[in-house]
Amino acid sequence: MSLHITNSQRAEILTQALPYIQQYYGKVVVVKYGGNAMINETLKEQVMEDIVLLHLIGVKVVLVHGGGPEITDMLGRMGKQSVFLNGLRVTDKETAEVVQMVLAGKINKSLVNLLEINGADAIGLSGLDGHMIEAEIKDEALGYVGKITRVDVKPINDLLEKNYIPVVSTIGCDKAGNVYNINADTAAAYIAGQMKAERLLTMTDIAGILRDKDDPASIIPCVDIAEARELFDTGVISGGMIPKVECCIEAIEHGVEKVTILDGRVPHALLIEMLTDEGAGTMVIKEKK
Numbered sequence: 001m002s003l004h005i006t007n008s009q010r011a012e013i014l015t016q017a018l019p020y021i022q023q024y025y026g027k028v029v030v031v032k033y034g035g036n037a038m039i040n041e042t043l044k045e046q047v048m049e050d051i052v053l054l055h056l057i058g059v060k061v062v063l064v065h066g067g068g069p070e071i072t073d074m075l076g077r078m079g080k081q082s083v084f085l086n087g088l089r090v091t092d093k094e095t096a097e098v099v100q101m102v103l104a105g106k107i108n109k110s111l112v113n114l115l116e117i118n119g120a121d122a123i124g125l126s127g128l129d130g131h132m133i134e135a136e137i138k139d140e141a142l143g144y145v146g147k148i149t150r151v152d153v154k155p156i157n158d159l160l161e162k163n164y165i166p167v168v169s170t171i172g173c174d175k176a177g178n179v180y181n182i183n184a185d186t187a188a189a190y191i192a193g194q195m196k197a198e199r200l201l202t203m204t205d206i207a208g209i210l211r212d213k214d215d216p217a218s219i220i221p222c223v224d225i226a227e228a229r230e231l232f233d234t235g236v237i238s239g240g241m242i243p244k245v246e247c248c249i250e251a252i253e254h255g256v257e258k259v260t261i262l263d264g265r266v267p268h269a270l271l272i273e274m275l276t277d278e279g280a281g282t283m284v285i286k287e288k289k
Helices: 007-024 041-056 068-077 093-117 154-161 184-194 225-233 241-253 269-275
Strands: 028-033 060-065 122-126 133-137 146-151 165-169 171-173 179-181 199-204 222-224 258-263 282-285
Touching: 007 269, 028 041, 028 184, 041 060, 041 093, 041 165, 041 269, 060 093, 060 154, 060 184, 068 093, 093 122, 093 165, 093 171, 093 179, 122 154, 133 179, 146 184, 154 165, 184 199, 184 241, 199 241, 199 269, 222 225, 225 241, 225 282, 241 258, 241 282, 258 269
Parallel strands: 028 060, 028 199, 060 165, 122 165, 133 171, 199 258, 222 282
Antiparallel strands: 133 146, 171 179, 258 282
């Protein structure tokens, strides 16, 4: 069913967005775009349109992306089974090469291309460029899965100054040149923290933090760090949500004001969260007043 909106209603919608446009003008906002939220091509294009719109109204958007499903797909085509331990991909030397190829190559460049098609200037980076993300082995059992030791955001800032949208793929390296697979949520938290970003928006394939994991209507719109830790203890936050919320807390502790877990399956979730009173997903903050 098509919804008819009058010109006066359009004008009203735009005026309601004005205070938010003023609030975020010239501010850094990091968007973490998860591999599971990228599966639908139509939605992916809408996300890129939203990012371009935010860029054009003066928001300094940094796009940090993962790509787990595409890595799994590529490994499968090579006849290589994907193995996960505590939610992290066990990464041998060959898998690390595939991760680099898929993330820094295929996915990164396709996102850059989509942003360019929609009218923005974008440049792709990986954690290897300028040794932006340095790492060490997180756990011998996981192989080349990296624990971040240092993030240098100068290459990202250089691009923002020249009015590009930086698109960052989350692979890292050590001083010996070994390549590491880095969890995209963790990398986005570190980057947002280093940049003292106004917001970190984590787009994934879930609605947010749910009181009842089987009921999307039980979404919790806002939690502070103390409440989030209680939800860990009571088991409300469990499974794959644990590392996501831990990364939200980590970003706040690194200096980010607000972190929101957004459902990347909802059309224009980014704009709803950034430019309307309604908001979307679950916002994590340091403490409630």
